[in-house]
Amino acid sequence: MGRVALVTGGSRGIGAAISTALKDMGCSVAATYAGNDEKAAAFTAETGIKTYKWNVADYDACKDGVAQIEADLGPVEILINNAGITRDAPFHKMTPQQWHECIDTNLNGVFNMTHNVWGGMRERKFGRIVTISSINGQKGQFAQANYAATKAGDIGFTKSLAQEGARAGITVNIVAPGYINTEMMSTIPEKVMNEVILPQIPVGRLGEAAEIARAVCFLASDDAGFVTGSTLSANGGQYLA
Numbered sequence: 001m002g003r004v005a006l007v008t009g010g011s012r013g014i015g016a017a018i019s020t021a022l023k024d025m026g027c028s029v030a031a032t033y034a035g036n037d038e039k040a041a042a043f044t045a046e047t048g049i050k051t052y053k054w055n056v057a058d059y060d061a062c063k064d065g066v067a068q069i070e071a072d073l074g075p076v077e078i079l080i081n082n083a084g085i086t087r088d089a090p091f092h093k094m095t096p097q098q099w100h101e102c103i104d105t106n107l108n109g110v111f112n113m114t115h116n117v118w119g120g121m122r123e124r125k126f127g128r129i130v131t132i133s134s135i136n137g138q139k140g141q142f143a144q145a146n147y148a149a150t151k152a153g154d155i156g157f158t159k160s161l162a163q164e165g166a167r168a169g170i171t172v173n174i175v176a177p178g179y180i181n182t183e184m185m186s187t188i189p190e191k192v193m194n195e196v197i198l199p200q201i202p203v204g205r206l207g208e209a210a211e212i213a214r215a216v217c218f219l220a221s222d223d224a225g226f227v228t229g230s231t232l233s234a235n236g237g238q239y240l241a
């Protein structure tokens with residue numbers, strides 16, 4: 001088998017596309033999720049990719065979860081930090097809970113997962129870490145001070161770890177998607193989509209999850225060994241960082 005890959009939030013949305021693309025690339029893939037058992041079971045039935053449930057905001061759960069996956073599949077060589085949430089509100093209405101939930105999942109979750117695979121990657125002198133940030137971490141977004149802070153934080157984290165991992169054969173990179181055609185987007189009214197969102201995207205359409213997955217697969221591949229600390233924007237030209 002190919003390399004062992006762990007995709008957080010890999011059971012649906014962009015994560016599901018990443019999990020299946022890595023499997024198609026020859027990897028042994030483990031996908032994690034937080035609580036939606038039904039979606040996870042359907043994903044496993046459809047793809048044969050095993051799913052594991054824990055909260056990435058919980059350090060000890062990440063440690064135990066990684067240990068379980070390594071017992072099942074072998075040492076994790078590729079980590080995709082994809083799990084993420086939004087808790088939108090204009091700042092004057094944002095509650096401490098909305099702030100902390102975003103930080104706990106999108107930023108602390110990235111620390112918790114990366115910290116639990118880092119030692120093994122250093123020992124084996126190989127690793128690929130790709131974190132899914134967002135266009136809104138690059139440019140900011142109304143009502144997303146919490147989310148944008150976490151996604152910008154993920155970029156700073158990545159640039160720092162890229163420097164620490166370089167001599168150990170570990171690359172650390174970011175993919176920053178723009179608006180992607182996921183369940184989240186299907187809730188947006190057609191008028192808002194056509195008159196507000198699409199006109200902001202020069203290519204004139206939403207991105208597809210599979211397009212994000214292909215960018216991730218490149219950064220996760222052995223071929224990408226000279227690419228580290230980079231942010232690959234996949235946003236249809238909406239924001240040129």
Ligand SMILES: NC(=O)c1ccc[n+]([C@@H]2O[C@H](COP(=O)([O-])OP(=O)(O)OC[C@H]3O[C@@H](n4cnc5c(N)ncnc54)[C@H](OP(=O)(O)O)[C@@H]3O)[C@@H](O)[C@H]2O)c1
Binds near residue numbers: 011
């Ligand atoms: N969709 C977009 O347009 C877009 C644009 C830019 C960036 N992004 C980023 O891309 C990533 C994926 O987004 P998406 O739209 O595909 O998300 P999604 O469809 O809502 O799926 C999120 C996945 O993450 C899991 N998850 C959420 N919180 C978790 C936690 N605390 N612990 C473990 N797993 C957790 C979910 O598990 P359950 O199924 O159990 O809930 C699910 O598998 C996120 O980081 C998001 O910020 C998305």
